[in-house]
Amino acid sequence: MFKKHHPLTSQLDTESILKDARRELAMPSRRLFGKRALTLGGLALLTGCNITDEPSVNRMLEKISRMNDGVQGWLFDPNRLAPTYTEAEITRPFPFNAFYGIEEVPEIDAADYQLEISGLVTDKHAWTLDELHRMPQNEQITRHICVEGWSAIGRWGGVPFAYFLKRIGADLSAKYIDFQCGDDYRTSIDMATALHPQTQLTLTYDGQILPPKYGFPMKLRMPTKLGYKNPKHIVSIEVTNKYPGGYWEDQGYNWFGGA
Numbered sequence: 001m002f003k004k005h006h007p008l009t010s011q012l013d014t015e016s017i018l019k020d021a022r023r024e025l026a027m028p029s030r031r032l033f034g035k036r037a038l039t040l041g042g043l044a045l046l047t048g049c050n051i052t053d054e055p056s057v058n059r060m061l062e063k064i065s066r067m068n069d070g071v072q073g074w075l076f077d078p079n080r081l082a083p084t085y086t087e088a089e090i091t092r093p094f095p096f097n098a099f100y101g102i103e104e105v106p107e108i109d110a111a112d113y114q115l116e117i118s119g120l121v122t123d124k125h126a127w128t129l130d131e132l133h134r135m136p137q138n139e140q141i142t143r144h145i146c147v148e149g150w151s152a153i154g155r156w157g158g159v160p161f162a163y164f165l166k167r168i169g170a171d172l173s174a175k176y177i178d179f180q181c182g183d184d185y186r187t188s189i190d191m192a193t194a195l196h197p198q199t200q201l202t203l204t205y206d207g208q209i210l211p212p213k214y215g216f217p218m219k220l221r222m223p224t225k226l227g228y229k230n231p232k233h234i235v236s237i238e239v240t241n242k243y244p245g246g247y248w249e250d251q252g253y254n255w256f257g258g259a
């Protein structure tokens with residue numbers, strides 16, 4: 001990780017590079033170690049690169065983001081629970097968010113719905129909504145944090161995802177779970193988070209069938225991850241060792257996305 005600083009060989013536009021770097025570092029997903037913002041000095045130290053010696057800092061920030069995934073994965077405590085809240089603390093109305101407006105929320109037909117399963121699992125049968133509702137359920141009142149600058153407390157019910165993964169005979173030593181959604185959104189998570197006790201295949205919101213705007217017929221709820229890692233309208237799930245990326249992740253958002 002540490003290498004010698006290169007001597008400055010040519011006169012580079014240091015000011016614009018620093019401006020670029022500061023803008024990139026302002027993206028919450030590109031901060032190292034959660035809430036502690038990384039300084040430019042710290043950046044140079046960690047990467048062993050003299051940042052005035054790079055034509056663009058983007059490649060380096062991409063590497064840091066990958067390193068950040070590793071560090072966050074390593075820091076993740078599979079037994080530590082995210083805070084839970086009381087009924088009275090629920091945010092009403094709960095905000096809607098998606099990469100499109102509320103008038104474009106997909107309308108998925110419950111009767112036709114099938115949850116497709118693929119990859120490293122022994123039972124690849126597709127699940128109907130009735131079958132999912134017949135599985136053991138629990139509830140959580142937890143905080144959802146969106147990188148766009150808001151957070152809200154909500155109440156979600158559904159099947160513990162660890163139970164579901166075991167039920168389909170998933171290879172629990174696989175690296176990733178990939179989610180494809182009915183609105184062409186997609187995201188993926190690490191196995192440790194998939195098995196976390198608060199990770200839930202969510203079927204209800206506030207005691208009611210999950211409404212379309214919050215992800216009908218089914219979403220994944222994880223209070224240990226940022227909003228964009230919580231896929232709504234899930235239509236297929238794949239267990240895989242091949243890095244799947246995601247809609248926002250492919251545009252530079254940090255893949256691990258811990259909350």
Ligand SMILES: Nc1nc2c(c(=O)[nH]1)N[C@H]1C(S)=C(S)[C@@H](COP(=O)(O)O)O[C@H]1N2
Nearest residue numbers: 095096097098099146181185227228230232
């Ligand atoms: N299918 C799908 N899932 C999605 C998104 C989306 O656009 N499509 N947006 C994500 C983001 S950025 C947020 S903050 C939450 C918003 O969930 P909510 O509408 O229940 O508040 O959904 C996440 N999951």
Ligand SMILES: [Mo]
Nearest residue numbers: 146147227228
């Ligand atoms: Mo979000």
